[in-house]
Amino acid sequence: MVLKAKFKATTVAVLLSMGLALYSVRAIGGPSASAAQADAAQESWQKEFDSICAQTEDAMTFSQAELTDLIRRCDNLQPRIEKLDESRKKVHLERLRKCRGLYAYVLDAKRLDSKAKEKK
Amino acid sequence: MNNKIFTPLVLILVSCLFCGLALSQTGTKKKRPLPYEYGRVVIDNYSQKADLAPVVFEHWIHRSMFTCRVCHVDIGFAMKAGGTDIKAADNAHGYYCGTCHNGKMVVDGKTVFPACSRKVNLEDEKRCERCHSYGLKVASDFDFFQFSQPLPKERFGNGLDWEKSEQLGLIKPASFLPGVSAPRNSLAVQKDFALNPKVEGMPDIIFSHKKHTVWNGCELCHPDIFMGVKRGAVKYTMVDISEGRSCGACHTTVAFPLTDCQRCHSKPVQP
Numbered sequence A: 001m002v003l004k005a006k007f008k009a010t011t012v013a014v015l016l017s018m019g020l021a022l023y024s025v026r027a028i029g030g031p032s033a034s035a036a037q038a039d040a041a042q043e044s045w046q047k048e049f050d051s052i053c054a055q056t057e058d059a060m061t062f063s064q065a066e067l068t069d070l071i072r073r074c075d076n077l078q079p080r081i082e083k084l085d086e087s088r089k090k091v092h093l094e095r096l097r098k099c100r101g102l103y104a105y106v107l108d109a110k111r112l113d114s115k116a117k118e119k120k
Numbered sequence B: 001m002n003n004k005i006f007t008p009l010v011l012i013l014v015s016c017l018f019c020g021l022a023l024s025q026t027g028t029k030k031k032r033p034l035p036y037e038y039g040r041v042v043i044d045n046y047s048q049k050a051d052l053a054p055v056v057f058e059h060w061i062h063r064s065m066f067t068c069r070v071c072h073v074d075i076g077f078a079m080k081a082g083g084t085d086i087k088a089a090d091n092a093h094g095y096y097c098g099t100c101h102n103g104k105m106v107v108d109g110k111t112v113f114p115a116c117s118r119k120v121n122l123e124d125e126k127r128c129e130r131c132h133s134y135g136l137k138v139a140s141d142f143d144f145f146q147f148s149q150p151l152p153k154e155r156f157g158n159g160l161d162w163e164k165s166e167q168l169g170l171i172k173p174a175s176f177l178p179g180v181s182a183p184r185n186s187l188a189v190q191k192d193f194a195l196n197p198k199v200e201g202m203p204d205i206i207f208s209h210k211k212h213t214v215w216n217g218c219e220l221c222h223p224d225i226f227m228g229v230k231r232g233a234v235k236y237t238m239v240d241i242s243e244g245r246s247c248g249a250c251h252t253t254v255a256f257p258l259t260d261c262q263r264c265h266s267k268p269v270q271p
Helices: A002-053 A056-061 A064-082 A086-119 B003-026 B059-063 B068-075 B088-092 B122-128 B144-148 B162-167 B209-216 B238-242
Strands: B040-043 B055-058 B193-195 B205-207
Touching: A002 A064, A002 A086, A056 A086, A064 A086, A086 B068, A086 B088, B055 B059, B059 B144, B068 B209
Parallel strands: none
Antiparallel strands: B040 B055, B193 B205
C-alpha cells in the first residue's frame, strides 16, 4: 500500500515537472520564435526589393513580358513595405516608386516601338 | 488743399507707380551664387519648429564623395529642396543623412559625425550646429578653396569641371553604398543623340547618355524628370528649363548652370 502510494506520488510529480518543463520551453521559445519570424519576413521583403531594384540598369534589355512581371512584383511588394515602421516605409516606398516608374517607362517605350514597327 | 503739399504728393505717388510698374515687368535681378555657395540647399521642414537653425547642405562636399544616384535614388533624397520629409527620427534610425552620418562610417580616415540623436545633451549642441547652421557662424572642416585648388576649373557654378576631375582621378565619387544600394550590373551605355534647337543658327545639343548615366543611373531621370517616351514628342524650352524643369532640375541648381551655353549646345553649326 505504502509502495503503491509512493509510486503514485512520484508519477504525478514526474508528470507535473514534465508539463512545467514543456510549458516553460514554449513560453521562452514563443517570443524568440516570433522575433525570428519577423526577421525572416523583413529579410524576405528586403531580398525581393533588392532583387527588383537591382535590375534597373538592365531595363532596356528586358522584353515586354519581363518588364510587366517586374511591375507586378513592385505592386505586390508595396503593401509589405507599407507595413514597415515610418522611416523605412518612407524611404523604401519612394525607392520602389522610382524602380516601378522606370520599368513602366521602358515598357511604354517598347510598346510604342513595336507599334511603330507593326505599322511599317 | 494747399498746392505746396498737393503737387509733391502727386509727384511722389506717380513716381512710386512708375517704379512699381518697372519692377513688375523686369523683376529683381537674381544674385549669382559664389563658387562655394553654388548647390547650397537650405532645409527647414522641421528645424525652426524644433528651435534649431535650418540645415545648410553643401552639395560640393558630398558630390566629391558620392554620385548623385547614391543620395537621390539609394538613400531617397528628393530632387527639390524641402521635398524630402526628413525628420530627426529618420536620421537617428539610420536613414537619409543618418545613412552615412552615423558615427561609424569612415571616409578618408575620418569617422563621419553622427546626425540627429534621440537624446541631446548640451555638449551635443556643437555637433547639431554642424548641419543646423543657417544664419550661424560655424567653422567647417571642409575648405572649398583648399579642396578646389588641384581640380580643373570651369567658368560657372562651382567653377570646377567635376567630370574631368573624376576622369583625372582627382575625385572618386562612390556609386555604391554597402547595405543601402541594391547590387546592380554595370549599365549598357546608351547612344548619344542630338537635339535640334528652335532658334536658327544655334548649335545642336549633343546629349550624352554616358555622361549622365555614370552618375545618375536611369531611374533618377526617367520618368520623374524626363517623362516623354518618344524622342521629340516633348518640346523643351529654355523658359521651362530655367524654371527648373527637365535639364533645369540639375542644371540650375547643382550641375553646371544654363549660362554655360556651349557645354550643351556643342555641335558645330554647319556652314
